[in-house]
Amino acid sequence: MLGGIATSVLGHAHPVVVSAVSRQIKTLSHVSNFYSHPNAIELAQILIRLTGKKDSRVFFAQSGAEANEAAIKLSRKTGRTEIVAMNGSFHGRTMGSLSLTGQRSKKIAFAPLLKNVKHIPFGDIKKARRAINSKTAMVIIEPIMGEAGVIVPPTNYLKEVREICTAHGVLLAIDAVQTGIGRTGQWFGYEYSGITPDVITVAKGLGAGLPLAAMIAVGESSQLFIPGDHGSTFGGNPVTTAASIAAIKWIEKNKILGKVKADYKCISTALHAVPGVTEVRGAGLLIGIELSKNNSAQVATLLEDSGVLVNAANPNTIRIAPALTVSKIELRLFIKVFKEVMSRVN
Numbered sequence: 001m002l003g004g005i006a007t008s009v010l011g012h013a014h015p016v017v018v019s020a021v022s023r024q025i026k027t028l029s030h031v032s033n034f035y036s037h038p039n040a041i042e043l044a045q046i047l048i049r050l051t052g053k054k055d056s057r058v059f060f061a062q063s064g065a066e067a068n069e070a071a072i073k074l075s076r077k078t079g080r081t082e083i084v085a086m087n088g089s090f091h092g093r094t095m096g097s098l099s100l101t102g103q104r105s106k107k108i109a110f111a112p113l114l115k116n117v118k119h120i121p122f123g124d125i126k127k128a129r130r131a132i133n134s135k136t137a138m139v140i141i142e143p144i145m146g147e148a149g150v151i152v153p154p155t156n157y158l159k160e161v162r163e164i165c166t167a168h169g170v171l172l173a174i175d176a177v178q179t180g181i182g183r184t185g186q187w188f189g190y191e192y193s194g195i196t197p198d199v200i201t202v203a204k205g206l207g208a209g210l211p212l213a214a215m216i217a218v219g220e221s222s223q224l225f226i227p228g229d230h231g232s233t234f235g236g237n238p239v240t241t242a243a244s245i246a247a248i249k250w251i252e253k254n255k256i257l258g259k260v261k262a263d264y265k266c267i268s269t270a271l272h273a274v275p276g277v278t279e280v281r282g283a284g285l286l287i288g289i290e291l292s293k294n295n296s297a298q299v300a301t302l303l304e305d306s307g308v309l310v311n312a313a314n315p316n317t318i319r320i321a322p323a324l325t326v327s328k329i330e331l332r333l334f335i336k337v338f339k340e341v342m343s344r345v346n
């Protein structure tokens with residue numbers, strides 16, 4: 001029920017991914033970044049189409065942290081250096097992305113990190129208004145905070161942050177590493193807000209189990225990097241991009257986004273009814289189950305003993321993020337086992 005932490009969007013060994021990867025590795029497995037190749041171009045075009053913004057450009061990398069590193073570098077090209085990020089957020093563990101991450105426990109041993117990163121409370125628009133100004137290069141936000149325990153911001157939060165960024169000429173970066181590629185029933189997880197970001201970072205589900213990430217620069221921000229500014233030897237490799245193209249096309253063809261939205265309705269109703277559950281939140285197949293006691297680690301261990309993998313995201317929250325292909329039967333089985341475990345611990 002964790003999908004490699006929101007990564008294996010089509011589960012394991014999906015035939016379309018196996019066949020696309022096998023076909024590709026028989027011909028061309030790598031090409032240096034002096035050159036391009038058809039898969040990278042096709043995938044970039046697909047991602048641009050999915051953003052709905054034709055004037056976007058795509059940089060490929062291998063991990064979410066690297067996609068966010070690219071966003072940090074892009075923001076420096078505005079001529080400004082300050083970044084605003086959220087308390088509790090997770091953006092990766094490289095020195096730059098760790099500087100954006102809003103969790104002290106993950107950073108404390110590695111100081112000093114990047115200077116000029118301010119962290120503000122997620123969802124507090126007054127604090128955002130105070131923190132963002134004409135010195136800010138970029139604001140970075142997860143549309144739903146995943147690692148923190150699937151925290152959903154107030155309805156208009158992204159829209160209001162967008163307005164503040166626009167007023168001060170600040171890049172708004174959406175970290176869709178965890179929420180992207182259909183996870184929330186939308187392509188990138190921010191679409192519910194109606195905003196247009198300047199930068200979108202994706203990874204996890206993008207490679208359908210292979211290491212692939214992207215930074216998508218939208219509109220004017222797509223002009224900030226010039227050739228030579230950034231690069232990656234393996235970024236957008238022919239094999240990983242083949243997997244991604246196959247997975248995205250399969251998701252589109254089989255209308256999986258609609259299925260994922262319907263799954264949320266069905267599973268959240270069933271979970272709400274389980275004694276010991278106080279809240280069910282999230283979107284699509286990124287779900288946080290809040291427990292009445294601080295016993296999520298115990299619940300996760302008992303579930304694992306019963307053959308079900310989940311994540312204890314914080315002391316009272318269980319996070320699930322199964323493959324988007326998870327069946328109704330598998331979801332029902334999860335609910336059954338979860339109910340049994342909850343009755344044992346409560």
Ligand SMILES: Cc1ncc(COP(=O)(O)O)c(C=O)c1O
Nearest residue numbers: 063064065090091092146177178
């Ligand atoms: C929102 C978000 N951003 C960035 C990352 C870092 O991605 P990676 O582990 O691929 O570097 C993660 C990983 O969990 C994430 O959830």
